[in-house]
Amino acid sequence: MLNLSIVLEDSARNAPDRTALVLGDLRLSYAVVDSVANQVANLLVARGLGRGDKVALLCPNLPYFPFVYFGILKAGATVVPLSVLLQPREIIYHLTDSDAKALFCFEGTDELPMGARGREGFDGTQGCEHFFVLPATPLATESEYGESFWAALDGMPGEFETVRTGPEDIAAILYTSGTTGRPKGAELTHANLLINAMVSDQMFPADPEGDVSLAVLPLFHSFGQTSVMNVSLRRRATLVLLPRFEPGQALELMRREKVTMFAGVPTMYWAMLSKIHADEAEVPPTLQVAVSGAAACPVGVLKDFEATFGIAILEGYGLSETSPAACFNQLSRPTKPGTIGFPLWGVEMRLVDSDWNTIQGEGPGEIAIRGHNVMKGYHGRPEETAEVLRDGWFRTGDIATRDQEGYYAIVDRTKDMIIRGGFNVYPREVEEVLMTHPAVSLAAVVGVPHGSYGEEVKAYVVPSTGAMASESELVAWCRENMAAYKYPRTIEFRESLPMTATGKILKRELR
Known part of the structure; x- marks a missing residue:
């Protein structure tokens, strides 16, 4: 018997009254979070869902996320977290590819109409039978998009005996993608x-007084899920939820809630430092x-942060396929800025050539x-699994050096x-969508340097003969057909693209 939900259950058993989640003025204890997760598990079982079934979750960083995530796990089912930025076409793909039987979907906001997109995606998917709306209004029992979460939970017991799952049973399917285009689970x-x-x-x-962790990395992503949510709940910390990153708000929450732990991406650190230097914002004193x-x-950024906050940023490395953490600058040895540190306990790393031979x-x-x-592998894709897994070794596609x-x-x-x-x-995915537009004959998508995002998405397009579409028209069309972080912000028209003799586009010449 092994079930990931133990990270919540053990803390609820041993520290039931400790604050588990904070969202604005809302504070929820470990006992409450575990109880609602038990209700979710009872709901799934009542609807005929259980061990081995896939249940999708489309939700930003709100208390709903851990409620549903751990409820699915308790029921013995597999959770399929989806990006909150997906468009209906993409939701249909993910639900179909994962064989999801149910979808829990946040109602959304005017800026991010997740409820409408989720409903359209659900309606367009055969085999997905249950749609639960996570309402934007607290405890609302009705929604224009379908059955409300709170109405569905009404009468469900707050106790549940977790289904006996084994270590090798699949807890989650996390979608990622290679240059082959379509995302893989x-x-x-x-x-x-x-x-x-x-x-x-x-x-x-651990802080003897109890840790406080700020969750602004999306929980649907492996980094936020494992390194922030699961780590925080396991150490009985308080998880402060921030659904959307804004540097001033993040700094204010760090000060107000006395945050001790923060995990972010480089652009978040850059934005917070810029805010401190530009507005002379106060540096949160409790971050450890x-x-x-x-x-x-x-x-x-690493040097500026250490000078400003008085602590070093610990850089690490991982992938969805590695749960995700694999390599980190750890406190047991000196930190080396510009490196990803050394492998975690129980993890081996080596450098290989294209034929899997070890490079010394x-x-x-x-x-x-x-x-x-x-x-374990990519869901339903044995050939692609065999390409990257051999004798327990996973090849990452990332080139590195080792000192x-x-x-x-x-x-x-x-x-x-x-x-x-x-x-x-993933450029190939964007290219494939672009090429469904009648005015586009050929497309190549590359990353170009950007001051605050690190990289920005740029497309080179060869127009179809006799077809006309302006850059602004194509950008607007892309925005409607793909998630907000994916669509190209600039499009350059070309008569032809540089290619090899075999017809492969030479992207390095476009960058």
Whole structure:
């Protein structure tokens, strides 16, 4: 018996009255969070859902997320967290690909109409039978989009005996993507996610007074899910939820709630430092642990942060396929700015060439990882799983060097992935959508340097013969057809694109 929900249950048993979640003025104890998660589990079982069934969750950083996430796990089902920025076409793809039987969907806001998009996606998916609306108005029992969460939970008991799952049962399917375009679901087991949370937790000493963690990284993403939510709940910390990052608000919450732990992407650190320097905003005095991942943090930001906050940012590395943490600057050894540190406990790393042969010395080479954190495989994709997994080793597609002390530094990506503000954008996926527009004959998408986002998405387009579309028309069309972080902000028209003899587009000449 092993179930990831133990990170919540154990804390609720041992510290029931401690504050688990904070959202604005709302404070919820561990006992309350666990009780609502039990109601969710009872609801799923009552609707005929249980072990092995996939249940999707489309929700920003709100108390609903842990309620539903742990309720799904308790019922023995598999949780499929979805990006809150997905458009209906993309939601249909994810629900269909994961074989989801139910969708819990936040109602959304005028700026982010998730309820409308989720409903359209649900209605367009065969085999997805249940749609639960997480209402924007607290405790509302009605919604224009369908059955309200609170109405569905009415009468459901607050006790539930967690279904006996095994270490190798799949706890979550997290969607990622390679240069092959369409997103793939990484199957992560209860053992993968639980051990990753435990090892990540043990890297940092706990505050004797009780830790307070700020959750602004999206919980639907592996970094926010494991390194923030699961670690925080396991150490009986208070999780302060911030649905959307805004530097002034983040700094204010850190001060007001006496935040001790923060995990973010480099652009968040850059934005907070800019705010402090521009507006002479007060530096939060209680922060003890600062963690960065998802992209390389500029050394200038690392130095500025340490000078301003008095603590170093600990940089790490991981992927959805590795639950996610794999390598980190850890407190047991000196921090090396510009590196991703050394492998976590129980994780092995090596550098390999294109034929999986080990590269000795400093490299460079492609990072391969083996350990408790490596996924079971890609859901329903045996060929693509076989390409990246061999003898328990997972090849990451990331090129790195390794110094004499075993610290790794990322050099480049073998994938053409763009990282925009911490979000992964896969050019092939954007190109495929672009090429469905009648005015587009050929498209190539690349990342171009950007001051605050790190990279911005740019498309080069060869127009269809006789077709006319302006840059602004195409950008507007893209915005309607893909998630907000994906669509190209600039489009350059070309008569032709540079290519190799075999017809492969030479993207390095476009960058």
